[in-house]
Amino acid sequence: xxxxxxxxxxxxxxxxxxxxxxxxxxxxxxxxxxxxxxxxxxxxxxxxxxxxxxxxxxxxxxxxxxxxxxxxxxxxxxxxxxxxxxxxxxxxxxxxxxxxxxxxxxxxxxxxxxxxxxxxxxxxxxxxxxxxxxxxxxxxxxxxxxxxxxxxxxxxxxxxxxxxxxxxxxxxxxxxxxxxxxxxxxxxxxxxxxxxxxxxxxxxxxxxxxxxxxxxxxxxxxxxxxxxxxxxxxxxxxxxxxxxxxxxxxxxxxxxxxxxxxxxxxxxxxxxxxxxxxxxxxxxxxxxxxxxxxxxxxxxxxxxxxxxxxxxxxxxxxxxxxxxxxxxxxxxxxxxxxxxxxxxxxxxxxxxxxxxxxxxxxxxxxxxxxxxxxxxxxxxxxxxxxxxxxxxxxxxxxxxxxxxxxxxxxxxxxxxxxxxxxxxxxxxxxxxxxxxxxxxxxxxxxxxxxxx
Amino acid sequence: xxxxxxxxxxxxxxxxxxxxxxxxxxxxxxxxxxxxxxxxxxxxxxxxxxxxxxxxxxxxxxxxxxxxxxxxxxxxxxxxxxxxxxxxxxxxxxxxxxxxxxxxxxxxxxxxxxxxxxxxxxxxxxxxxxxxxxxxxxxxxxxxxxxxxxxxxxxxxxxxxxxxxxxxxxxxxxxxxxxxxxxxxxxxxxxxxxxxxxxxxxxxxxxxxxxxxxxxxxxxxxxxxxxxxxxxxxxxxxxxxxxxxxxxxxxxxxxxxxxxxxxxxxxxxxxxxxxxxxxxxxxxxxxxxxxxxxxxxxxxxxxxxxxxxxxxxxxxxxxxxxxxxxxxxxxxxxxxxxxxxxxxxxxxxxxxxxxxxxxxxxxxxxxxxxxxxxxxxxxxxxxxxxxxxxxxxxxxxxxxxxxxxxxxxxxxxxxxxxxxxxxxxxxxxxxxxxxxx
Numbered sequence: 001x002x003x004x005x006x007x008x009x010x011x012x013x014x015x016x017x018x019x020x021x022x023x024x025x026x027x028x029x030x031x032x033x034x035x036x037x038x039x040x041x042x043x044x045x046x047x048x049x050x051x052x053x054x055x056x057x058x059x060x061x062x063x064x065x066x067x068x069x070x071x072x073x074x075x076x077x078x079x080x081x082x083x084x085x086x087x088x089x090x091x092x093x094x095x096x097x098x099x100x101x102x103x104x105x106x107x108x109x110x111x112x113x114x115x116x117x118x119x120x121x122x123x124x125x126x127x128x129x130x131x132x133x134x135x136x137x138x139x140x141x142x143x144x145x146x147x148x149x150x151x152x153x154x155x156x157x158x159x160x161x162x163x164x165x166x167x168x169x170x171x172x173x174x175x176x177x178x179x180x181x182x183x184x185x186x187x188x189x190x191x192x193x194x195x196x197x198x199x200x201x202x203x204x205x206x207x208x209x210x211x212x213x214x215x216x217x218x219x220x221x222x223x224x225x226x227x228x229x230x231x232x233x234x235x236x237x238x239x240x241x242x243x244x245x246x247x248x249x250x251x252x253x254x255x256x257x258x259x260x261x262x263x264x265x266x267x268x269x270x271x272x273x274x275x276x277x278x279x280x281x282x283x284x285x286x287x288x289x290x291x292x293x294x295x296x297x298x299x300x301x302x303x304x305x306x307x308x309x310x311x312x313x314x315x316x317x318x319x320x321x322x323x324x325x326x327x328x329x330x331x332x333x334x335x336x337x338x339x340x341x342x343x344x345x346x347x348x349x350x351x352x353x354x355x356x357x358x359x360x361x362x363x364x365x366x367x368x369x370x371x372x373x374x375x376x377x378x379x380x381x382x383x384x385x386x387x388x389x390x391x392x393x394x395x396x397x398x399x400x401x402x403x404x405x406x407x408x409x410x411x412x413x414x415x416x417x418x419x420x421x422x423x424x425x426x427x428x429x430x431x432x433x434x435x436x437x438x439x440x441x442x443x444x445x446x447x448x449x450x451x452x
Numbered sequence: 453x454x455x456x457x458x459x460x461x462x463x464x465x466x467x468x469x470x471x472x473x474x475x476x477x478x479x480x481x482x483x484x485x486x487x488x489x490x491x492x493x494x495x496x497x498x499x500x501x502x503x504x505x506x507x508x509x510x511x512x513x514x515x516x517x518x519x520x521x522x523x524x525x526x527x528x529x530x531x532x533x534x535x536x537x538x539x540x541x542x543x544x545x546x547x548x549x550x551x552x553x554x555x556x557x558x559x560x561x562x563x564x565x566x567x568x569x570x571x572x573x574x575x576x577x578x579x580x581x582x583x584x585x586x587x588x589x590x591x592x593x594x595x596x597x598x599x600x601x602x603x604x605x606x607x608x609x610x611x612x613x614x615x616x617x618x619x620x621x622x623x624x625x626x627x628x629x630x631x632x633x634x635x636x637x638x639x640x641x642x643x644x645x646x647x648x649x650x651x652x653x654x655x656x657x658x659x660x661x662x663x664x665x666x667x668x669x670x671x672x673x674x675x676x677x678x679x680x681x682x683x684x685x686x687x688x689x690x691x692x693x694x695x696x697x698x699x700x701x702x703x704x705x706x707x708x709x710x711x712x713x714x715x716x717x718x719x720x721x722x723x724x725x726x727x728x729x730x731x732x733x734x735x736x737x738x739x740x741x742x743x744x745x746x747x748x749x750x751x752x753x754x755x756x757x758x759x760x761x762x763x764x765x766x767x768x769x770x771x772x773x774x775x776x777x778x779x780x781x782x783x784x785x786x787x788x789x790x791x792x793x794x795x796x797x798x799x800x801x802x803x804x805x806x807x808x809x810x811x812x813x814x815x816x817x818x819x820x821x822x823x824x825x826x827x828x829x830x831x832x833x834x835x836x837x838x839x840x841x842x843x844x845x846x847x848x849x850x851x852x853x854x855x856x857x858x859x860x861x862x863x864x865x866x867x868x869x870x871x872x873x874x875x876x877x878x879x880x881x882x883x884x885x886x887x888x889x
Contacts, residue, residue, distance in 0.1 A: 040791075
């Protein structure tokens with residue numbers, strides 16, 4: 001009788017030459033891995049700590065402007081190209097990868113208020129407080145790569161002078177129309193020196209304008225009468241309007257769910273709306289301590305970035321009530337404009353301190369080409385962190401953000417005030433006749449009315 | 453025994469003095485006794501061995517007299533041997549084969565592979581060893597074993613109890629009376645659900661650690677126990693090593709193999725080699741290995757334990773194992789609880805039917821009670837009936853009390869609710885302060 005006993009020859013299990021790869025054997029028997037969950041938990045904890053250690057979101061500052069940055073535009077056709085306009089009328093084209101000015105335009109007399117690029121990425125439209133709209137030629141991408149010298153002598157392709165100063169401009173996603181906002185909303189064609197259409201609803205100034213990414217004829221504006229208005233170019237008058245308690249500074253459409261948009265409000269919050277149902281916000285994004293100045297959606301539609309007067313930038317999930325990330329530096333002053341890059345991995349902010357700042361969208365992401373083993377490791381870390389994210393220790397580490405002292409204090413003060421307000425409302429309700437006071441949800445509280 | 457027996461009678465034969473000759477038989481008897489004692493001591497100088505639990509490639513052997521050796525089991529090469537010149541009670545590897553610790557006469561000592569003493573722990577050794585989670589033989593509690601499944605440390609005591617400890621609390625987790633006599637050996641199944649213990653009263657017991665009850669009791673003395681990776685149980689006693697197996701899957705261990713050493717050899721410790729079908733036996737004349745088919749896991753996982761590990765792989769693994777070092781709070785009786793939701797504490801209230809059924813069951817249990825015959829005069833039927841009634845009333849009492857209490861609280865709650873509804877919302881908070889009278 002033959003009795004089988006384990007017998008391994010060393011030659012079979014070791015490599016012959018040092019150039020050979022070491023053989024790997026697998027056995028997924030759980031008995032070989034005691035305390036697997038505890039080990040996984042420790043790994044998740046390590047992953048959370050490593051994420052904190054590697055969270056270095058700030059890549060660099062782009063200096064060159066001589067006054068605060070007022071507006072920015074991204075080139076939809078060229079990833080590295082970014083335009084910025086400043087309060088002294090200067091317009092620059094930046095090469096983000098090399099962090100330098102590629103082209104400097106002669107710009108406007110007063111502040112540049114709006115910048116936008118046509119769909120094909122050839123024409124830059126700018127508008128300013130000097131009541132002019134200017135069209136500029138964008139240097140071709142191949143040329144910007146080879147040409148090192150900055151081109152200072154570029155002249156506008158066209159200058160259109162109009163009656164009032166402008167506040168914002170936006171180009172259609174598909175088509176050759178662009179809209180300017182000022183005393184009213186004007187729709188322009190590239191080749192016409194006068195607007196082809198004008199909309200007005202109320203007498204107040206329109207602050208910002210954005211075209212819908214899917215329906216090229218739909219646009220949304222915010223105005224200083226605290227309203228958010230929807231327009232359809234095919235109609236003769238504006239379509240719908242919602243009036244809030246405070247004005248919205250900026251607006252951005254979700255590119256992946258184009259019926260939804262988010263408005264950056266003066267009351268420190270952002271409000272996501274469904275454009276079909278304006279009587280109630282879909283989500284209120286809280287976190288900023290001062291007015292939110294600008295907002296931009298990531299091309300993935302899963303998150304958006306906001307810049308605020310409180311000198312911070314925050315990144316929110318499209319459906320998250322609190323911010324996922326907060327960025328700040330000692331030198332960054334009030335942020336007037338923010339943009340997500342077209343590959344959703346960078347965030348660019350322009351602030352009062354004349355600098356553009358380049359940030360990573362994911363603070364601890366490793367840049368550069370990753371080895372497949374590195375990719376697998378990152379994926380594994382992400383998975384275990386996600387699996388144990390609800391455990392208190394990991395939650396605490398992942399959620400913790402260091403805040404500058406003034407912002408931390410402002411936040412705690414704001415919390416106290418809101419708590420006091422809530423308590424007062426509760427007491428008022430308790431001392432009134434039952435049913436006479438209805439508590440409104442936060443999503444409705446700041447909305448005054450919806451006008452058709 | 454021969455080597456200790458110095459035959460004096462031959463040397464003193466030519467003694468002429470009568471007086472000395474008379475003393476000779478007495479002397480001889482005395483010498484014979486001492487030779488026997490010396491041989492007995494020698495018998496007890498057994499070897500302890502410890503096979504690296506992760507890969508099973510290295511083995512540390514310690515002789516009672518102070519000889520410690522590290523052996524590479526792949527090619528049976530001696531890596532290092534040292535002589536510490538004092539009694540060695542136990543020897544273990546630390547996290548890998550580069551370091552080992554030996555429990556010597558007074559303190560545990562730590563050595564590296566070259567035999568250099570790294571550290572001598574003069575703190576209370578038992579505490580120290582517990583915090584570092586390895587086995588050591590010290591003091592009255594001369595058994596310490598770590599459950600591989602959850603990292604909980606078990607101690608076997610001379611009182612027959614086994615206690616379980618975790619590092620985060622100073623209180624013990626479990627204390628159970630396992631044996632009538634002192635516990636002499638302890639071993640855990642690799643899946644952590646079975647524990648084998650043996651006591652000095654010639655019982656080997658196999659326990660289910662999920663229910664904390666005995667599954668099987670075997671008769672027989674054992675000095676040392678060890679479970680293999682596939683669940684075979686090696687039992688060593690005297691000069692006989694026996695292997696028990698459970699091939700039916702019903703935790704019914706029966707004799708699988710037996711191995712007798714040369715008579716007179718005393719087995720000190722048996723230890724299965726992981727990933728090889730080998731049982732190492734440390735005995736009074738050194739150590740031997742026997743083949744035990746179906747004892748170990750045939751397929752190893754390179755990421756868990758690699759018997760053919762290169763030094764580069766070992767170094768990388770050391771770093772990874774340091775990164776994955778478990779936190780003390782993850783050591784608990786049921787480690788699969790980590791990351792799960794704590795069960796709601798809300799107790800489900802028993803229904804009225806359920807409560808009545810429980811009461812009936814309690815009464816039925818009392819009815820089955822057997823009357824013990826008492827002395828004359830106390831055995832009357834009337835007395836029996838009275839006693840029975842008393843017992844039934846006694847069994848019913850807690851249920852009735854509970855019911856009464858619940859009814860009272862319910863009526864109180866109802867009354868309160870009624871009062872509250874009466875008041876307007878703004879006055880409700882004053883109502884609570886109102887005296888109940």
